[in-house]
Amino acid sequence: MSQTFVKEECGANITEGKEEIEPVKSKDVEVKNEDIEIKEELIENDVSSNIEIENMNDVSSSSMEDEGTIDSNEEIEYPYVSEIRDALGVIENPGTFACGGELENARLKMIIEGIGPIKLPLNKKQGKLLKKKSTAAPFGRGSKTIVDKSIRNAWQIDAKDVTLDKAFDKLINEKVDELIPILMGESCTENIQIISELYKLVYYQKGGHFVKHRDTEKAPGMFATLVIQLPASYKGGALTVRHKGETKVFDFENDYVDYSDEELDDESDNSDTEDGNGDNFFFTAFFADCEHQLSKVTAGHRLVLIYNLICKNSTLHPNKNNIKSINKKKFMMTMKNSVEEWNSDNNGPRFLALKLDHLYTNANLSFQNLKGKDKKIANALCSCKNVAVYLATLTKNETLIGHDDDPDPWGRKPTVMKDVEAEIFYSLHNWKGLDNAEPHFDTLELHENEMLINEEFVFQKYEERSESEYEYTGNTGCEIDYFYNKKALVFWPICKKIEGLSRKRPHEQGYHSSHKSPPKKSGRSRRTFILAV
Numbered sequence: 179m180s181q182t183f184v185k186e187e188c189g190a191n192i193t194e195g196k197e198e199i200e201p202v203k204s205k206d207v208e209v210k211n212e213d214i215e216i217k218e219e220l221i222e223n224d225v226s227s228n229i230e231i232e233n234m235n236d237v238s239s240s241s242m243e244d245e246g247t248i249d250s251n252e253e254i255e256y257p258y259v260s261e262i263r264d265a266l267g268v269i270e271n272p273g274t275f276a277c278g279g280e281l282e283n284a285r286l287k288m289i290i291e292g293i294g295p296i297k298l299p300l301n302k303k304q305g306k307l308l309k310k311k312s313t314a315a316p317f318g319r320g321s322k323t324i325v326d327k328s329i330r331n332a333w334q335i336d337a338k339d340v341t342l343d344k345a346f347d348k349l350i351n352e353k354v355d356e357l358i359p360i361l362m363g364e365s366c367t368e369n370i371q372i373i374s375e376l377y378k379l380v381y382y383q384k385g386g387h388f389v390k391h392r393d394t395e396k397a398p399g400m401f402a403t404l405v406i407q408l409p410a411s412y413k414g415g416a417l418t419v420r421h422k423g424e425t426k427v428f429d430f431e432n433d434y435v436d437y438s439d440e441e442l443d444d445e446s447d448n449s450d451t452e453d454g455n456g457d458n459f460f461f462t463a464f465f466a467d468c469e470h471q472l473s474k475v476t477a478g479h480r481l482v483l484i485y486n487l488i489c490k491n492s493t494l495h496p497n498k499n500n501i502k503s504i505n506k507k508k509f510m511m512t513m514k515n516s517v518e519e520w521n522s523d524n525n526g527p528r529f530l531a532l533k534l535d536h537l538y539t540n541a542n543l544s545f546q547n548l549k550g551k552d553k554k555i556a557n558a559l560c561s562c563k564n565v566a567v568y569l570a571t572l573t574k575n576e577t578l579i580g581h582d583d584d585p586d587p588w589g590r591k592p593t594v595m596k597d598v599e600a601e602i603f604y605s606l607h608n609w610k611g612l613d614n615a616e617p618h619f620d621t622l623e624l625h626e627n628e629m630l631i632n633e634e635f636v637f638q639k640y641e642e643r644s645e646s647e648y649e650y651t652g653n654t655g656c657e658i659d660y661f662y663n664k665k666a667l668v669f670w671p672i673c674k675k676i677e678g679l680s681r682k683r684p685h686e687q688g689y690h691s692s693h694k695s696p697p698k699k700s701g702r703s704r705r706t707f708i709l710a711v
């Protein structure tokens with residue numbers, strides 16, 4: 179029997195080979211604004227939308243050195259804010275972001291369209307047939323779908339061409355039922371209905387790998403990926419999954435018995451004999467937004483079925499009575515009193531925002547789709563009658579302010595920005611309510627005293643910003659609605675009237691920013707971008 183080896187380590191940082199993408203440094207940013215990969219433009223320009231930027235070397239900003247500090251003003255700590263922070267702080271992650279092990283008692287009869295039945299453990303001859311039938315597996319970069327073996331070296335067959343026997347399907351369904359409470363935490367799975375959908379059969383030969391990436395959500399409600407490793411003999415090929423500085427390695431090197439790897443590529447060798455090893459099935463399940471990578475298969479071959487795990491229960495609400503792991507009475511009392519105090523304080527924060535642990539796409543952001551600790555905290559907040567709770571997209575914005583020596587009032591020639599300064603600020607938009615409605619709240623700037631846990635808001639350093647633009651996604655590029663980005667739980671005393679946070683008709687929407695604009699001088703250009711966060 180093969181040994182299951184699951185290694186957990188904290189804070190490991192795996193960077194190898196080609197995956198180390200050279201980030202575009204600020205000084206490398208080309209002068210043409212089209213050359214900067216920017217998701218969206220937010221605010222108007224003073225002079226012209228046609229601006230070139232010069233002297234990015236000269237960019238100077240306090241926020242470059244210290245991203246976490248938005249304002250140099252001394253922070254005032256309101257007692258009720260620290261009480262709320264402490265009350266929510268004891269809530270623990272009820273589940274885990276990834277789990278794996280041997281899939282016991284598994285047997286599989288698999289038929290591939292155009293090949294026929296596949297004998298397991300996979301032998302060399304059938305490996306070759308699989309490769310012939312498959313196509314090179316692509317990956318996504320932003321909205322583009324690309325094939326590049328240095329990023330992903332694998333072969334894939336579409337689910338429609340793969341038939342699995344009924345008993346195996348049943349075994350997978352049972353395994354999924356077992357895995358969900360492990361991933362989500364027991365207390366978060368009430369009324370939840372998860373289905374698994376076979377997505378691809380993926381075949382790796384020697385050299386096969388996939389650099390770090392996140393899996394795209396390929397269907398509404400998709401939240402996790404399940405990898406079922408089929409019996410085949412190989413070396414290397416460990417799957418590493420990361421979340422919030424924690425790393426788990428699933429290394430299921432399957433009883434590899436050394437045989438010449440050249441044999442796999444040797445066209446004349448068509449032996450149909452069992453390799454006599456790699457008898458076991460293994461599984462790994464992880465939240466799709468977690469960064470993961472497959473290290474190189476160094477010998478033999480690896481064969482996996484990839485499933486999408488999809489939450490089908492669209493009526494699920496955070497269970498308001500579901501605060502089992504915390505002292506409910508104490509929590510409710512603290513929240514009641516602190517929120518009352520907050521409500522009667524006209525100078526305190528308008529609302530409090532808590533950055534979510536997981537990343538979510540705009541398409542799938544809802545209370546129902548929250549994962550792990552995010553769901554647990556939402557449950558707790560929703561159990562408090564005196565708070566309004568919403569979800570929102572959290573965006574890091576950058577305003578570039580520079581001199582425009584020779585403004586062209588007609589906007590015919592590109593404006594050249596000189597002596598550019600950058601300012602960073604954060605905003606909340608794309609609001610989602612508990613009833614899954616999308617209230618037409620304004621885009622609001624998030625002030626430092628409104629971030630419940632300040633350090634959580636430290637985003638990547640300015641210099642590293644462009645690295646996120648190179649993030650890869652599994653299989654295909656996706657539409658902007660399916661890009662992962664940072665989200666926040668935002669709450670406030672239910673009776674508090676907050677400018678910008680009342681239900682409105684879409685045309686009444688606006689942008690509320692107290693972001694300090696420099697005095698308008700002639701020749702002063704100002705441009706705000708939403709950075710990829």
Ligand SMILES: O=C(O)CCC(=O)C(=O)O
Pocket residue numbers: 380388393405417470471472482484652653
């Ligand atoms: O082969 C594996 O174990 C996982 C591959 C993967 O991450 C993917 O196909 O998106």
Ligand SMILES: [Fe+2]
Pocket residue numbers: 391392393403470652
């Ligand atoms: Fe993946």
